[in-house]
Amino acid sequence: MEWKVDRQSNKPLYQQVFDFIEQKISYGEFPLGTLLPSERKLAERLNVNRMTIVHVYDKLHAVGLVERKRGSGTRVSTHKWGVLSKGSTNWRRYVEGSTFLPTYPLIKRIREAAKQLENGFDLASGELSSDLFPSQLLQSSLVDESFPNDLSYEHPQGHLGLRETLSAYVKTNYNIKTTSSSILITSGAQQALYLITQCLLSPGDAVAIESPSYCYSLPLFQSAGLRIFGLPVGPNGINPKDIEDLYHKHQIRMVFLNPTYQNPTGTVLTDTRRKEVIEIAERLGIPIVEDDPFGLLSFKEEKHSPIKSFDYNGNVLYIGSLSKVVASGLRIGWLIGPQSVISRLADARQQMDFGLSIFPQLIANQFLQSADYTTHRKALTQELLDRRNTMISALHEILGEKVSFISPNGGLHIWCKINQKISDEKLVEEGIKNNVLFMPGSVYGFPDGYVRFTYARLEKKHIKDAVLRFSDILSRI
Amino acid sequence: MEWKVDRQSNKPLYQQVFDFIEQKISYGEFPLGTLLPSERKLAERLNVNRMTIVHVYDKLHAVGLVERKRGSGTRVSTHKWGVLSKGSTNWRRYVEGSTFLPTYPLIKRIREAAKQLENGFDLASGELSSDLFPSQLLQSSLVDESFPNDLSYEHPQGHLGLRETLSAYVKTNYNIKTTSSSILITSGAQQALYLITQCLLSPGDAVAIESPSYCYSLPLFQSAGLRIFGLPVGPNGINPKDIEDLYHKHQIRMVFLNPTYQNPTGTVLTDTRRKEVIEIAERLGIPIVEDDPFGLLSFKEEKHSPIKSFDYNGNVLYIGSLSKVVASGLRIGWLIGPQSVISRLADARQQMDFGLSIFPQLIANQFLQSADYTTHRKALTQELLDRRNTMISALHEILGEKVSFISPNGGLHIWCKINQKISDEKLVEEGIKNNVLFMPGSVYGFPDGYVRFTYARLEKKHIKDAVLRFSDILSRI
Ligand SMILES: Cc1ncc(COP(=O)(O)O)c(C=O)c1O
Ligand SMILES: Cc1ncc(COP(=O)(O)O)c(C=O)c1O
Numbered sequence: 001m002e003w004k005v006d007r008q009s010n011k012p013l014y015q016q017v018f019d020f021i022e023q024k025i026s027y028g029e030f031p032l033g034t035l036l037p038s039e040r041k042l043a044e045r046l047n048v049n050r051m052t053i054v055h056v057y058d059k060l061h062a063v064g065l066v067e068r069k070r071g072s073g074t075r076v077s078t079h080k081w082g083v084l085s086k087g088s089t090n091w092r093r094y095v096e097g098s099t100f101l102p103t104y105p106l107i108k109r110i111r112e113a114a115k116q117l118e119n120g121f122d123l124a125s126g127e128l129s130s131d132l133f134p135s136q137l138l139q140s141s142l143v144d145e146s147f148p149n150d151l152s153y154e155h156p157q158g159h160l161g162l163r164e165t166l167s168a169y170v171k172t173n174y175n176i177k178t179t180s181s182s183i184l185i186t187s188g189a190q191q192a193l194y195l196i197t198q199c200l201l202s203p204g205d206a207v208a209i210e211s212p213s214y215c216y217s218l219p220l221f222q223s224a225g226l227r228i229f230g231l232p233v234g235p236n237g238i239n240p241k242d243i244e245d246l247y248h249k250h251q252i253r254m255v256f257l258n259p260t261y262q263n264p265t266g267t268v269l270t271d272t273r274r275k276e277v278i279e280i281a282e283r284l285g286i287p288i289v290e291d292d293p294f295g296l297l298s299f300k301e302e303k304h305s306p307i308k309s310f311d312y313n314g315n316v317l318y319i320g321s322l323s324k325v326v327a328s329g330l331r332i333g334w335l336i337g338p339q340s341v342i343s344r345l346a347d348a349r350q351q352m353d354f355g356l357s358i359f360p361q362l363i364a365n366q367f368l369q370s371a372d373y374t375t376h377r378k379a380l381t382q383e384l385l386d387r388r389n390t391m392i393s394a395l396h397e398i399l400g401e402k403v404s405f406i407s408p409n410g411g412l413h414i415w416c417k418i419n420q421k422i423s424d425e426k427l428v429e430e431g432i433k434n435n436v437l438f439m440p441g442s443v444y445g446f447p448d449g450y451v452r453f454t455y456a457r458l459e460k461k462h463i464k465d466a467v468l469r470f471s472d473i474l475s476r477i
Numbered sequence: 478m479e480w481k482v483d484r485q486s487n488k489p490l491y492q493q494v495f496d497f498i499e500q501k502i503s504y505g506e507f508p509l510g511t512l513l514p515s516e517r518k519l520a521e522r523l524n525v526n527r528m529t530i531v532h533v534y535d536k537l538h539a540v541g542l543v544e545r546k547r548g549s550g551t552r553v554s555t556h557k558w559g560v561l562s563k564g565s566t567n568w569r570r571y572v573e574g575s576t577f578l579p580t581y582p583l584i585k586r587i588r589e590a591a592k593q594l595e596n597g598f599d600l601a602s603g604e605l606s607s608d609l610f611p612s613q614l615l616q617s618s619l620v621d622e623s624f625p626n627d628l629s630y631e632h633p634q635g636h637l638g639l640r641e642t643l644s645a646y647v648k649t650n651y652n653i654k655t656t657s658s659s660i661l662i663t664s665g666a667q668q669a670l671y672l673i674t675q676c677l678l679s680p681g682d683a684v685a686i687e688s689p690s691y692c693y694s695l696p697l698f699q700s701a702g703l704r705i706f707g708l709p710v711g712p713n714g715i716n717p718k719d720i721e722d723l724y725h726k727h728q729i730r731m732v733f734l735n736p737t738y739q740n741p742t743g744t745v746l747t748d749t750r751r752k753e754v755i756e757i758a759e760r761l762g763i764p765i766v767e768d769d770p771f772g773l774l775s776f777k778e779e780k781h782s783p784i785k786s787f788d789y790n791g792n793v794l795y796i797g798s799l800s801k802v803v804a805s806g807l808r809i810g811w812l813i814g815p816q817s818v819i820s821r822l823a824d825a826r827q828q829m830d831f832g833l834s835i836f837p838q839l840i841a842n843q844f845l846q847s848a849d850y851t852t853h854r855k856a857l858t859q860e861l862l863d864r865r866n867t868m869i870s871a872l873h874e875i876l877g878e879k880v881s882f883i884s885p886n887g888g889l890h891i892w893c894k895i896n897q898k899i900s901d902e903k904l905v906e907e908g909i910k911n912n913v914l915f916m917p918g919s920v921y922g923f924p925d926g927y928v929r930f931t932y933a934r935l936e937k938k939h940i941k942d943a944v945l946r947f948s949d950i951l952s953r954i
Contacts, residue, residue: 002637002658029659029816031791088790089764094677094730095821102824115632130627139624147616150607151804155592181480182506187664187830194829200571220828253571287566313565314508327628331834339506344572347579351697352671353664353830357808360834 005046013048017056025065025076032088034076036066101219106428107443113432120435121466123453126263126324126412131459132383133327134367134376141366142359151358156346158185158334159361165368166320166334173296175309176318176336184342184349187356188333189293189321195335195345196254196289196317197224206250209445210238212415214263214291215256216445230445231255233262235406237269240276247284254287260304261294261411264444264452268409274307281315293321293333294411296377299385302409314338322364324412324456325377331356332364384412384456387463391455394467402474412456415441417449418474424448426477436469482523490525494533502542502553509565511553513543578696583905584920590909597912598943600930603740603801603889608936609860610804611844611853618843619836628835633823635662635811636838642845643797643811650773652786653795653813661819661826662833665810666770666798672812672822673731673766673794674701683727686922687715689892691740691768692733693922707922708732710739712883714746717753724761731764737781738771738888741921741929745886751784758792770798770810771888773854776862779886791815799841801889801933802854808833809841861889861933864940868932871944879951889933892918894926895951901925903954913946 005016024030036042039057043050057074060066067077078088102108110124157163163180170176186192193215201207203225209215211230221228229246231238237259246252257277259269269277281288290307298304308318314337321333335345349355367373391414392407405416424440431437441450458466482493501507513519516534520527534551537543544554555565579585587601634640640657647653663669670692678684680702686692688707698705706723708715714736723729734754736746746754758765767784775781785795791814798810812822826832844850868891869884881894901917908914918927935943 003656023656024816026789027654027656027659028789028791028793029655029814031815034815034817088759089762089792091764091791091815091818094764095818097679098676099679100676100825100828102821103828108824125629127629130629133626133628135624135626135628138628139619142616142619147612149610149612151610151612151615151806152602152604152607153805177504178506179480179500179504182504187832187834190828191830199575199577202574202576218828223828282565285566287568287571311505312503314505314568315566316505328630328831329628329835331831337506338508338511338568339501340511341568341572344579347585348577351577351580351667351695351700353668354805354808355664357664357834357837358806359836359840363836 005048014052014055014059017042017046017048017052018059021056021060022065030076031091032076032078033090035072036074036076038073099223099225101223103219104217104443106425106440107217109432110428110437110439114437117435117437120437121462121469122437122457123455123466123470124437124439125457126439126452126454127328127457128324128380128412129457129459132380132456133329134372135327137370137372137376138327138330138363138367141363141370141372148358148362154355154358154361156350156355157181157183157342158356159358159365162332162361162365165365169368170318170320170336174306176306178336182336182339182342184335184346185356185361186333186335186349187331187353188323188328189291189319190333191349192317192319192333192335193218193256193289193291194220195349197221197226199345199348200341201226201254205254206246206252207254207256208243208246208252209256210258210262212264212441212444212446212450213256214258214444217443233265233267235267237262237267237273240273240280243277243280244284247286252286254289255281256289256291257307258291258293259307260292261297261408261413263294263411264413264439264441265415266406266408266411266413268304269307271305274305275310278307278310278315282313286315288316289319290316291319293319293324295320296325297381297384297412298410299381299388300409308336317341325380326364326367330360330364332360381410383460387455387458387460388414390460390463391453391467394464398464398467398471399474402471412454414453414455416451416453418451420474422449422474422477427451427473430473430477431470434469434473436466436473438470482525491529491532491536494519494523494525494529495536498533498537499542507553508568509553509555510567512549513551513553515550576700576702578700580696581694581920583902583917584694586909587905587914587916591914594912594914597914598939598946599914599934600932600943600947601914601916602934603916603929603931604805604934605801605857605889606934606936609857609933610806611849612804614847614849614853615804615807615840615844618840618847618849625835625839631832631835631838633827633832634658634660634819635833636835636842639809639838639842642842646845647795647797647813651783653783654786655813659813659816659819661812661823662838663810663812663826664808664830664833665800665805666768666796667810668826669794669796669810669812670695670733670766670768671697672826674698674703676822676825677818678703678731682731683723683729684731684733685720685723685729686733687735687739689741689918689921689923689927690733691735691921694920710742710744712744714739714744714750717750717757720754720757720763721761724763729763731766732758733766733768734784735768735770736784737769738774738885738890740771740888741890741916741918742892743883743885743888743890745781746784748782751782752787755784755787755792759790763792765793766796767793768796770796770801772797773802774858774861774889775887776858776865777886785813794818802857803841803844807837807841809837858887860937864932864935864937865891867937867940868930868944871941875941875944875948876951879948889931891930891932893928893930895928897951899926899951899954904928904950907950907954908947911946911950913943913950915947
């Protein structure tokens, strides 16, 4: 419910709320029988006095728009305007009947709080702050004579020009050798993960993912009916031998890894281990999904060759994204793999959404080829390094022994262990109340007592205050 | 395989093809064990002499890159470069294990032919020709100071500004009353249909769709395990009583309709029948999905109020799209329905692709609000009417009694019955050979002997020649 009361208006507040709900009912947006929020909840959401809502519900009841039943709340009347009862779809049966699981409530709660946050500290959203997006550069890449006239449905694998640019890009930046026909342009890394879980796996299949892992935060693994087994992540990433063990114990059919500046731990899988992973995958014949959105965000001269760069037998599906290096709202990602797999996934994607819009593809293509891009990336990593340093100093100074963490050498996140017994949910709720947001470890499949701080989303000058605020709530619990 | 031989190059053709395949193998794009196309097929695809390919395969075999087994064709060697056999994922098991069905071969064949068509006639692709896309106007709507700096992940339902513009747009153009919180912006109508089949229905559910219908061309209905029942389409659309019959016989749980300038028949459901449909839906409590991409493409002063405009109880999920009115490559569509359903589908979409790119949403928002849009739409319908008239005259003049059809009053398509016994597949193949493409009725769930001609994709001056070419192949079969 984005609607807000207008405090400048001459219309009384209760009248505004009444009109709003009446409109929703008469437009069919709240069908017959819809359960309205409790008076307390609605008052909180709209930030008005509870008595105002009591007044509104009384009036809605008086005119016959809603019904009240003891213990079951207030519902849109099935005898609207006194007219004879008409049928209406029981939408709840449709919505709840599906196997597609909703986003975890705790994540939803944090995301909604982040959208509404004003004058607070967002250490939760895993993306860049808006001042880091190269908005002007992207716009200027559009104002170009090369703007196409042909705006038809695209090739199922995406715009050919962008695929060609990307095949040069992954060669230069990652030493990955591929051709445009083995690349699928996706709506971020997210869509690549979705396509893989939907089209290459079946309900009941066992898969291995890192523990903790971004993938645990995605109900789509559960929705697809997959059985999930964890590969513990240490300071040097996962232990390749664990893959072998899981294979023998549970016949895992696929392994999902985020080897560089892993989300949420910030760790890097060592080169030796990368080679072991590929050797095991080849020996056992199980594919590796290498999810690599942070690979280029390195604070040192170090360069980590993706597992894909050691893959000569087509065992690795490599996922890249511009979300963390350019802008998450651009929605450009890619998947590289054997041609037969890529064309199968492209076909499925075609059925789901008929492909990506041509516009972000053109923008990305122009931008990646321009000198601006290199300049942008250098400035970006420098700024992220500054923010990381500020964050680390603040954590040491303010929280000291209360937390433990390893300083990441790239990426957006710091993974912190809290050295006291704590309930994730309480901590999050207290954070929301005090306008400091962060991600609890439980979201990534970990026990209570860990948090992920994103230092990329906050301007440097606010970082210390954010840590102070966090320290406050921690000491209060 | 988009790759083509370079006939200008000094490198011999067989060497070009050899290098290409060797590269694919060494990059892992053709994993160990991959079946290569037959010599004949590859020669056809690359448009080279078959002996060239024989030569290439011989050399690949000689260096140990491929193996040949009698009766099972040529495969990438599992003993590559004489190195000890290494394992490799059996991708075929992954690709074929999924329940997600591939696009129907006949549709795929026509789409690929359309992409490669040069100097031919495309009466198959259901979209506008590129001269009708308002490319310049869209570009100029981007070059605007209102270009945003915030390129973060969007609201799960899509850009608020565009949703507000759309709620005014559907009020003005369709008399649909809604608010921004009951709109979900989608990647075309296609994604709206996908979300509905995935998130509101379960395997085994029965649904009703028009016969013939665009929906039959979508394997996603089968992939979702739905049982499909047809509602025959006459000159005035479907018969509402049939919905009731199917409900009693098969407990259908949802009805999919495309009531205005229906794809493929071009027919319009009458206003009286629209009201009957809503009355039945309310009485039985089953939802109607109203797919309406052509509603504004009317050649007469007639205006058809969508079923949604009579829906006060939230029984209709309304789908709109800019694909046929602005450009299919823009990928902007929308879904309007009860708030609880919309927010559920938005959440699922978030998991699938993390939402649409901000850029097409901004472009659409600017364009819909500009005076240019009205000008564009007027010019567009005028031009479509011209093309329809040209097409109708050509059909009468050239084919006469050989075909029967009803002239559509809007939209992009003419639905033709061929008054002789004919095999759809033969007709299509003969068409592809002779560079005239069209959609056979079987794709829309109809028996052989019907074709859909799209007059929107061909410039007016080519329409008569296209019909002549079609007449040629018809008389030859
Ligand atoms: C490891 C990882 N994979 C995938 C994604 C999805 O990103 P996008 O779809 O924006 O590329 C994220 C986003 O945070 C991530 O951290
Ligand atoms: C009836 C109908 N629905 C949906 C679509 C999908 O169109 P889009 O996703 O481009 O809006 C089409 C395309 O031809 C159509 O004809």
